[in-house]
Amino acid sequence: MSKVPEKLDYIPGLDGIRALAALLVISTHWPNNSISLKFGWVGVNIFFVLSGFLITRILVNEKQRAFKQYLGDFFYKRALRIFPVYYLFIFSTALIVLLIYYFVPALSKEGSLLAGVNAIRHDMPFYLTYTYNIKLNLAPLFHFGDYANDFFGHLWSLAVEEQFYLIFPFLVYFLNSRQLKKLVIAIMIICPLIRLWAAVIGIHLVSNRYWLGEFLYTNTFCQADALAAGALLALHPFNINFPYRTFFITAFICLATGLTCLYYLRHAGYFLVDGKSLGFDFPAFWLMETTPHFLINIRAFYQYSLVNLLAFVLIAPAVIKKPLFPAILQSAPISYLGKISYGVYLFHYPMKALFVIGGGFFGGWFTLTANPVIHIGLFILYLFVVIMLAHFSYQYFERKIMLKYKPGNAVN
Template identity: 55%
Template sequence: MLQSPKAANYIEGLNGIRALSALLVISTHWPSNFLSLKFGWIGVNIFFVLSGFLITRILLEEKKGRTIRNYLGRFYYKRFLRIFPLYYLFLALLSAVILLLSYNMPSLLKNELWMGGYNAVIKDMPYYLTYTYNLKINFRYLFHLADGSNQFFGHLWSLAVEEQFYLIFPFIVYYASLKNLKRITIAILIICPLIRLWACIYGLNIFEDKYWLGEFIYSNPVCQADALAAGAALVLFDFKIKKTYLFFFVVASVFLCVGLIQLYFLREAGYFLIEGKSLGYNFPGFWLAQPTKYFLINIRTFYLYDLVNLLAVSLILPFILNKPIFSWFFKSDIMEYLGRISYGIYVFHNPLIAFLRLIIEPFGGLKLLADHPILEITIFLTYLGIVIGISHLSYQFFEKKILAFKYHKNLELA
């Protein structure tokens, strides 16, 4: 077995962006208000855009001179090695822990947080095993399915979106010419926002559950396809940006200004629970459930996703052009390594928050954190150290050993 070499076309800094995305997601899931950043969900969309770029680049390279069977075999073999082993080991171990503790400590079944994880194992595991949990979210309202929200497995919906993308996009890349692939990418970038606009104007009159409709758009692969297409566009089109810092700051300024305008008018409409720390980008599930008298605010589902995706592009593109921004941060050894182990960080972070909440519950729970900011910071840093430590061990002693099979000398799938 060979050690994994650094690819010749490896782009430094992208792992740092991946690490930032993971930290943003952790921040938005942190249960106490003091350290929680309510706009941190944008880390998921940054992941999507980055995945769209990396996967498109890989597929175009794999396509050269290969039969469809060989092309798909190589791609899915490598994806299998990267994604499946950790994912299914995580499902197996966490399910076993939940079932064993439930059997030996039945009092846990009276806890609402714990019951969310227990029901996920008992009732919803087929969705997680088949990467279709996001589709359960999508069809929950239409088929009167039970709400499966939980802090143990619920975050895996985004991995399901990516897997569904992997099922379809390789075929599009193989059979479409470069010219047609560009056309398809542009079409997706146009159609997806229009679908969201339809939901803002007409969908609200069809579906009674406005929160579900917002959640549907957030977790549906079709509605999120433009994030992945934005990443693909970075491969397919020759973008020329001379002043990458200026490009980023212009996009970031527009992103911030639009968000703060949203925040102002939503507060004026009476939605005082939307925190200033959200910067106007509170969780998208609420966007359609917060009507105002302002049309442009009511249709923010139409354009805010585009702004988030554009922000991701403004972070990623400078590194592609070899004109990086904030190199001291994104290319630092720490961020580089955190990006390398970010898959584990993402998979492990939410159940560890759930266990932390269960541990502190007898001592006052979230109120304990709210009343003692220094204690919250200490607990958060300890938690973060544990998440990174477990992810490090997982990467070094499990994932890395499996990934080494990608570089076997005789790898040439028929």
């Protein structure tokens, strides 16, 4: 007979971290160098570590049930939380793009819009099946067209998470706690080696180094250590006897050492980066640099691990109810932004594209040499629109569906 799982505690500090991750991603996608944060892509890895923690926590709590009920409940809850707004986003965005393309002739030749139309024509099956990252990974091998676009291009990360959801429940159920912990630690060790091997082999097989860098960034196996880091956090027995001070001091020393080495390597000329990126420029560019220090330049080998450690150190205090910067990360506005961060992530990318298209139509507002004051004003307006879209989506669509159809034990 299945046991009833415990009701998991809500962890309020995680909402603030979600909000931080969402703001980082939004900022890195803004098309103006005076505002854009070049290192904002790390927000995606923060989301990955968060997902690994939350999903593992839920699965471990539910595994005392019969397998069929355990698996059915998990997939039902995930589908209910993720699918409705995801597919609403895809179809509504596609409809808007096609309406503009066919009924606003003045914009029908605009580059971002054309890229969006081509993506709808050719890549829609990948969006609908959460396999867009696989399409990106296999594009040169199978001669898929390159339909990178500003409307759906961010969906690769959701594909990575969904693929994780399909595999990990089976591992949690059939492995005991000790075996599972060994597995996630092994993943955290092996994944950097996979990235190193893929880069060394790939550099001799393909001429497109940007694609290779993108492969290392968007491939599920290459990002599995981020999800495993979160899983390890969920599996660790944080109790009264846990040496918190030693743990955080050790983690901080490792993080500080890594950042110091990164700073030194950059200034010693071992690799080239944009100064505004703090050494964390966009990963797809990492292999495009022509430096004599090739192995050191394969930053996907070690820099993703450093980012995952950063996310781990950020999330762990919140898990033990001692979040960093509580006055900020647990403030009401930031916490609410974290609650609606799924919608923020979905809507920010196409809304940016629409702002770019509209700015070009109304006098070239979005040229990179435009007045920075205009860009700041536009960014604030853009952020407001994205947040309001996510707010209405959460309150009047996502939340209503969850309340109506979701069984109890809802967490985060």
